[in-house]
Amino acid sequence: MNYHEQWIAFATLVVKEIRRFARIWQQTLLPPAITIALYFVIFGTLIGPRIGEMSGFSYMEFVVPGLIMLSVITNSFGNVVSSFFGNKFAGNIEEMLVSPMPNYVILLGFLTGGVARGLAVGAIVTVLSLFFTDLDIQHPLITISVIFLTSILFSLAGLVNAIYAENFDDITIIPTFILTPLTYLGGVFYSMSLLPEFWQGVSKLNPVLYMVNAFRYGFLGVSDIDVRWAFVMIVMFVVVLFIFSLRLLETGKNLRA
Amino acid sequence: MTNNIPALSIRGLRKVYGNSFEALKGIDLEVRAGDFFALLGPNGAGKSTTIGILCSLIQKSEGEVEIFGKNIDSQFSQAKKDIGVMPQEFNFNQFEKVLDIVVTQAGYYGLPRKLALSRAEKYLRKLGLWDKRNDRGRTLSGGMKRRLMIARALVHEPRLLILDEPTAGVDIELRRSLWEFLKEINEQGTTIILTTHYLEEAESLCRNIAIIDQGQIVENTTTKALLGQLNKEVFILDTKEALADFPLIEGYPAHAIDPHSFEVEVDKAQSLNELFVALSERGIHVVSMRNKANRLEELFISMTNQDAQSLDSRVATSDEGFAS
Structure with a gap:
């Protein structure tokens, strides 16, 4: 397969993935928008004023970047894990496996689908946030690059989960017991400076903390951690997960007998 | 090509x-x-x-x-x-x-x-x-x-x-x-x-x-x-009248299915004409005749050591396939 043919195969898979989540927008785009809007209302408008300032900003201003990041993480992960596992479960994955598409094209296709949904939901949530607060992005390049890399990272994580999953329970365990706690404890709703010193140290083991703080830095210009270190962490995770996912596809783990 | x-x-x-x-x-x-x-x-x-x-x-x-x-x-x-x-x-x-x-x-x-x-x-x-x-x-x-x-x-x-x-x-x-x-x-x-x-x-x-x-x-x-490779075929013959006594014809192993039909094994070297002559001599009128099974099916059974009974449940002839 030459590069032009590989590009066509890649574009075909990406269009299929985007068509999938767009077709079922009531399940993929609408629920996160409603959930995050409720967060804005409850935490931002109702409880926020009683909390006061956080890191020198109103609670609403503080929480918006975290909630955008929360929606991007869960939707990037959720899109790939449900789509890939659905393909595997129904046998459609064989359409790709019998074709001459290289494994990295399959990987990039699902990855792009996950990023597309993550960023689409992120964009919807960002627009919704404008009804509650003004957004003044301090470092646009950092903001965009962090959200993009984070979306890639969790799309890859979703793919790994989907490859290992053998039933529908397996694709809910990781989001419920790992992803949600990491995200909620990753500084979405609070500044790490509120925690006792010991728990600040523990929090630094949470990779989501680096993503949320780097993203918040892009918006507000404040962060609990060094943004450069955050970039190193995110890129390192992306590289490791990409190599690992590709290896899983090449060995045919849970895909080829 | x-x-x-x-x-x-x-x-x-x-x-x-x-x-x-x-x-x-x-x-x-x-x-x-x-x-x-x-x-x-x-x-x-x-x-x-x-x-x-x-x-x-x-x-x-x-x-x-x-x-x-x-x-x-x-x-x-x-x-x-x-x-x-x-x-x-x-x-x-x-x-x-x-x-x-x-x-x-x-x-x-x-x-x-x-x-x-x-x-x-x-x-x-x-x-x-x-x-x-x-x-x-x-x-x-x-x-x-x-x-x-x-x-x-x-x-x-x-x-x-x-x-x-x-x-x-x-x-x-x-x-x-x-x-x-x-x-x-x-x-x-x-x-x-x-x-x-x-x-x-x-x-x-x-x-x-x-x-x-x-x-x-x-x-x-x-x-x-x-x-x-098929050196014999089994035919099912339906007769006009009910057979009171089942006819024994030398060289053609046969057995009754019901009073109106019986199956007979015909070797490749044998002639169907001879069989029908023998049946006519005994006053038996054959009204229809068919292969007991698809010819390839018979070979398949012998080559894969399948007995006919077990094959029935797995290998469908065309009519069975239609019915399923």
Whole structure:
């Protein structure tokens, strides 16, 4: 397969993935928008004023970047894990496996689908946030690059989960017991400076903390951690997960007998 | 179509599953370009494993496989381009539209969208599905779904088409029309390998047949030569009057089925005329006569050590297939 043919195969898979989540927008785009809007209302408008300032900003201003990041993480992960596992479960994955598409094209296709949904939901949530607060992005390049890399990272994580999953329970365990706690404890709703010193140290083991703080830095210009270190962490995770996912596809783990 | 490079060349193919079950015990097989080839065998014989390896859905343990001279390991991309596969199970996305399913598959093979659309139209029209192009896959009948999978397998116009039970569960009329379609594309140069439980299908369509049993090829020859091995046939004769005493005819082993019919074994060297003369002499009027079983089925039973009773539950003759 030459590069032009590989590009066509890649574009075909990406269009299929985007068509999938767009077709079922009531399940993929609408629920996160409603959930995050409720967060804005409850935490931002109702409880926020009683909390006061956080890191020198109103609670609403503080929480918006975290909630955008929360929606991007869960939707990037959720899109790939449900789509890939659905393909595997129904046998459609064989359409790709019998074709001459290289494994990295399959990987990039699902990855792009996950990023597309993550960023689409992120964009919807960002627009919704404008009804509650003004957004003044301090470092646009950092903001965009962090959200993009984070979306890639969790799309890859979703793919790994989907490859290992053998039933529908397996694709809910990781989001419920790992992803949600990491995200909620990753500084979405609070500044790490509120925690006792010991728990600040523990929090630094949470990779989501680096993503949320780097993203918040892009918006507000404040962060609990060094943004450069955050970039190193995110890129390192992306590289490791990409190599690992590709290896899983090449060995045919849970895909080829 | 003649070609010196075989469409499929398998050497020493072996597959051992994780539970130590040896599904293929080092098989060798060659299918020449342009052939219409049947791979037959009882359930669990190794047919699906072989096909799975050809399509890279199953990883082989040992051996070499070449598709039109291209090794499936070292030249996998070129080799895969030459293969179109129709699996036994429906494995397309049931929520997608018929046209999208076929066009998407073309895209996976690197076909530009314009060409993919024209190819999809060509094969959906040929297979009588063009009117259903905007319907979701799940709304199609079983026969339509099977035709959709054939269109999908053909959209990149492979030189080797592999069909795993292509007419399983479809009615006899549709089966016949699919046979005509497959004959047509074979005449146009596409090599076809099929597995089937309808042995009549293999006998009607295929020029060459391999029989696989317990992971080994037990026969690989032309359909004609295979049928030539058949040295006797069993016929069922229906009589006009009820037979009070069952007639014993020397040289023709027979036994009664009911008062109006009996079955008789006729050796290839014997003459049916002699049998009918003997029956006439005894005043027996035969009103109809038929083969007890498909001829290929009889050979299949003997080669794979299947007893007729167990075969009944697994191998359907055409009429049984229609009824199911």
